[in-house]
Amino acid sequence: MxxxxxxxxxxxxxxxxxxxxxxxxxxxxxxxxxxxxxFYTTTSVHFSEEYTQDKFILNERVVEGEQYRRVSEFLDLIRQQAGKSLYAKVDSTNEVPTAAGFAxxxxxxAALAAAGTKAIGQNMSDRELSALTRQGSGSACRSIYGGFAEWEMGAEEDGSDSYAVPIAPAEHWDLRVAAVVLSSTAKKVSSRAGMKRTVETSPFYQGWLNSIPTDMSQIKEGIKERDFQKVGEVAEANCLKMHATTLGANPPFTYWHDTTMTVMQTVRDLREKGIPAYFTxxxxPNVKVLYLPENEEVIEKTLRNIPGVADIRLSRPGQGVTYL
Ligand code: 2P0
Known part of the structure; x- marks a missing residue:
């Protein structure tokens, strides 16, 4: 198992x-x-009658506390769906350096859900796997697929129609992303706490929600047509609207640092000079810059030269979940 x-x-x-x-x-x-x-995670899950509790090893270290609790509770969901009560050893290797600014x-x-369900003997469809993964961390449900994926919010109260679906595979379009890592990245409000406070208190929140259907249909058109300007403009505006909601929250907050805004302005300046680039x-506080392969050199060089930028990590479209 x-x-x-x-x-x-x-x-x-x-x-x-x-x-x-x-x-x-x-x-x-x-x-x-x-x-x-x-950036990826490789995870092995082993269910066995020999184990008397779950064990979580991350990058060769035993994990306890909050991180362990989230993994163990997620294993409960897998056990529940399979109707089995065995404990598991989870061994993960993360190739997502915290310094790269990705969660x-x-x-x-996504890796835990895929390995866990397979180990316990369940053969799930991608949709079922995505709906399960969602309950570990929302954004994870999109990582079941390679390339572009949409998490459909769904309408059912039991969550049975809230899962991600593929929009276009990685091979569809070589859209690139430069992760701009800032020297000072201390974060005071977690994403979980930040979105909760915003939903509960920001008067701008309804405006954010109202704008989603148009953004969604426009960006899907842009992806289909490989229209970089369309995709970039919608993505950048959508990001700005999300961050605007936090300024209306009570108490108000922002994830931006001064260098965050310097990077945003640098991206706008690149566009002024005729080099297409957009940020999200x-x-x-870290910024991700969308660009096309032919501009990689100038994008990387320009971003690296910004004072307060510690590193630039370049990435291409990646694949969905694979079993090893
Ligand atoms: C996203 N974020 O779509 C958004 C944009 C942050 C800003 O998903 O509470 O770690 O585990 O469902 O997925 C970060 O939140 O939150 C996130 P939970 P998650 O990528």
Whole structure:
């Protein structure tokens, strides 16, 4: 009863920002992402009668506390669905350096769900696997697929129609992402706490929700047509709207640092000079820059020269979950 799976992280172009149900993680809006090849998690799950409790090893270290609790509770879901009560040893290797500014929860829960269900003997469809993964961490449900994926928010209260679906595979379009890592990245509000506070208190939140259907249909058109300007403009505006909601929250907050804004302005300046590039930002100060392969050199060089930038990590579209 052992299986190993690999999953990549993803970057949202239409952001997931808010829950309508916190316990089974149902979102207030649909979202869309690109899976990235550079950052991934490989996880082995072994269920055995010999184990007297779950064990979680991450990068060769035994994990306890909150991280262990989330993994063990997720294993409960897998056991429940399979009707089995065996404990498991989970052994994960993360190729998502914290310094790259990506959350490892997306690739982490996608790999755990895939390896865990396989190890316990369940053969799930991608949709079933995505709906299960969602309950570990929302954004993880999109990492089941390679390339572009949409997490459909669904309407059912039991979450049975809230899962990701593939929009276009990695081979469809070589859209690239430069992760701009800032020297100072301390984050005061977690994404979980940030979205909750925003949903509950920001008067701008309804405006955010109202804008999603148009953004979603436009970006899907842009992806289909490989229209970089269309995709970039929608993604950048969507990111700015998400971050605007946090300024209206009570108490107000922002994930941006001064260098975050310097990078945003540099991207706008590149466009002024005729080099197409757009930015997006998640629940943290780091910026991700979207660009096309022919501009890689100038994009990397320009971003590296910004004071306060510690590193640039380049990524291409990545594959969905694979079993090793
Ligand atoms: C996203 N983020 O769509 C958005 C954009 C952050 C900003 O998904 O509570 O770690 O585990 O469902 O998925 C970060 O939140 O939150 C996130 P949970 P998650 O990628």
């Amino acid at each position: 052992k299986a190993t799976a690999k999953a990549h992280t993803n970057i949202a172009l239409i952001k997931y920002w808010g829950k309508r149900n916190e316990s089974i993680i149902l979102p207030t809006n649909s979202s869309l992402s690109l899976t990235l090849d550079g 490892s929860s997306a690739s982490g829960f 930002i998640d629940a943290g």
